[in-house]
Amino acid sequence: MKRTAALRAVALGAAVAMIATACSSGSGSDDATEGAGESTTLTWWHNSNTGAGKDYYDQLADEFEGDHPGVTVEVSALAHEDMLTKLDAAFQTGDQPDVFMERGGGELKAHVEAGLVKDISDSAADTISAIGGSVAGWQAEGQTYALPFSLGVVGFWYNKQIFADAGITEAPTTMDDLYAAIDTLKAAGIEPISVGAGDKWPAAHYWYYFALRQCSQEVLTDAVQTLDFSDDCWVRAGTSLEELVAKEPFNTGFLATVAQTGPASASGLLATGKVAMELAGHWEPGVMQGLTDDGQGLGENTGWFAFPEVAGGEGDPKAQLGGGDAWACSNDAPDVCVDFLEFMLSNDVQKGFAELDMGLPTLPSATAFVSAPELAQLLAVRNEAPYIQLYFDTAFGESIGGAMNDAIANVFGGVGSAQDVVDATVAAAESA
Amino acid sequence: MTSIVAPPSRGSRTSGARSASGSRRRVSPLVYIASVFIALVTLSPVIYAVLGGFRSNGQLAESPAGLPSPWIFTNYISVITSSSFWQYGLNSMIIAAVTTALVVVAGVMAAYPLARYRFKGRQALFNVFVLGLLFPLTVAIIPLFLMVRDLGLTNSYWGVALPQAAFALPMTIVILRPFLMALPNELEEAAMLDGASRIGFFWRILIPLSGPGMVTVGVLAFVASWNGYLLPLLFLNDPALKTLPLGVADFSTQYSADTAGVLAFTSLAIIPALVFFLTMQKRIVSGLQGAVKG
């Protein structure tokens, strides 16, 4: 087995457990395993299952064990989709790991209502105030349930070399610019955009962005609260999408292309220079590094620009679509779980996270350590955005979001219309 | 249900029983041409995977369907020397063996009264099992998950083996029952004259005679368990307990950029199932023939 360090820690733990229990905040803890001579185990599921990210998290687990004698951290690095499947199953049975990822929005609400997540408002108060405003997405009824460790926005990642070779000198800022770039690239014999429509959510991001550009902030916030989609901007979002799809800018076979596994995935095509750009979140450089033999991704050629303006839209053109990941503790996790969360959000850990370009740190003191220039650029856009709209599928929860995504994928496949997306969403909202 | 396993029909079939004239006629070249074609179509994905494991990612990108040039052994060596691969294989082996043992023992025991006793409700009981053919695992996966947890079996070999065995039972009983029915009544009469009880008859005569049938259902259960994906995915969180299909899925997402590595891992994952099948092949065919040596 690979985690011999963990075994040693257990052996050590038995010896120092007496001291540990003396120091622990033993306020009638509900966790029976914290008795004298016992060791505590924290199970932790995460989705950084490749390369440097995986190693970093293993190293952090060891470090935490070193600082907390008697505590063992059992790490499971899972592929993203597998992790979601297993988390869903685990939530139903109350078998969830002690530490898991929360994406906020409707998903978090459902977990809170079912009493699955620990309320950490008081126990992690210092860290919560250090993080600041970003925590808002993981609060419900004024209580905080998770600590966001990465918060980013979605935009176009592009291959600078390909753009330059095709003679595109300026990154597009309006849809017309984007259409011009698409035509130029096609004329040069390059597939302009890859999209992982097989996984649906990457395709859905386009519609989300068009909705963000077409609808005012007020309409958006209302919709999340009241599930009212009567404003005609929702249909206009679909019309804009139909226009883009009609341009046929996407890679061959995009309807079955997966988001980020393998060289034939949307990220893989961009990383290996097969397409010019892809709409994706802040995780993209990290993903691309895992998809090239040299571990560099696009390296020097990585470029980024924000989603273009849409003429005639009522939304703020600087508004961004985004979301993040937070660490949460399961409701029945031992108290030391909150310590682990705070450790994960400590300056050093966030700094290492930033230096490895694993995401965009939420701790303001760590944002300076984001090393890649394009991530720094994205960070600036994130910090300047008047508001950041959480991915709709997360915001509305899985049942409405899922219906939305299916209908959007149909528009990509040419078998659905702008109106269908709104109808499907409304129907799902009614039965939810 | 009809018998899949042909009931014993004509005594033992030794090669001598087949007259050479009937079957050993000149074989037309068409037979060979057809055979080669069938073999190619059947094996090409496997060949692609095995050869792909001997190539580099550069070669795979360069000519997707080419031959290795030069041959590269590092992909295979790195898989073989990884402890996780062997751990996955061992887990799969244990789970499949436990499942098979459960299915064969419970199945043959249940098939015996259903085949050779006369009692009220026999047909109803048989139909209850047959109905199970219509329930795929997916139908009951969520309640099943809750059940396994309530029994405290998550993250254990039993948590996967018991449900797998339960879902393999209908097929087992459907195959074994006609097989047991077809054994001649004279056996029973002879056993009775020797003063054996029914249970004695079951252990001493029926079990040895139904060997071929048990091999058949055992192999089907073993293959189904060996290949199972959904149950292990949901019930085994502990990396130390993961089975080979989970390993393949994990590996192919974790090292998705390393197509050659994925192909090497996949090829090696195929081998145990193939070796098992090759060693059992003769037994399977004879099991399916259901020949009774009189």
Place this chain on the structure above:
Amino acid sequence: MNPGATDQATAWSVASGPRGRGASSNQWRKRLEITFFVAPALLLFAIFVIVPVLQAGRYSVFNWNGLGPLDNFVGLQNYVQALGDEIFQRAVRNNLTIAFFSIAIQLPIGIMVALLLNRKFRGQTAMRVIVFVPYVLAEVVAGVVWVLILQPNGPLDAVLDTLGLGFIGQVWLGDPSVALWTVMGVLTWKYSGLAIVLLLAGLQGVPEELHEAASIDGATWWQVQRKITIPLLGPTIRTWIFLSLIGSLQLFDMVWILTKGGPVNATVTMATYLINQGTDRQQYGYASAVAILLFCISFILAILYQTLFLNRDAGVDKPRRKKVTR
């Protein structure tokens, strides 16, 4: 399901008299024995199959997201919603299409190959092993390899180009109008082996003498097969069709790994739809209703098939009396 089952001669019950036991004690003894033999299987089956399926039935009348208590009773609304849902209807159509073509494609292949392998020729044993290889491979393993083979500009397209058949090239899994047929092709590759092996086993039951008699009468090999062998394979064929039909209706693994039911639901099946509704959308009540519908559809088709075709074979279950040769 099979009313044609015959009763065994029960020598023991006849013989109970001379042993001087009362009939009732004998009855008890028999009941005990039956219980002893059936108990392990029945217990396993009840705990892990029957109870979970009944549970699924219970969930199906609630609107439940899998978290918290079952408290939102909606009656049959989930069923109404599923039956009216376009994607579910499409899934049913896809399942029936797959069932029809599985049988229409695999049966001729199975018969031809089984007849071929039933002849004695050099390499016959090797061939018998080869045809069963795809069936032995795990769906995940086969799926991973096929996805790589079928990717755009992948090995398959390269082979077609080399053979000068580049024009056949398709976006195999990414084009909604092609994907179902691609999946069909992979299914044929994966599952034909089962048909071949079963039919080969069935051929063992065809007496050699018939062939010899026929060939002495001057019939060609093909005539013998058509007039004698294939009709005698009837019961085996009907059984295999039944298994294939049920398997097609419940198809999940292979489709899930190849396409997840996409692109744009082109290859959705009832099972992928229910897993999708369950795991991706958290609608466990609704997904359970779909599961129960899947069972009902399988059940109705199974019963129909049984009454239409299988009862003809009732006689086949009767043990053929044969002399015990010593």
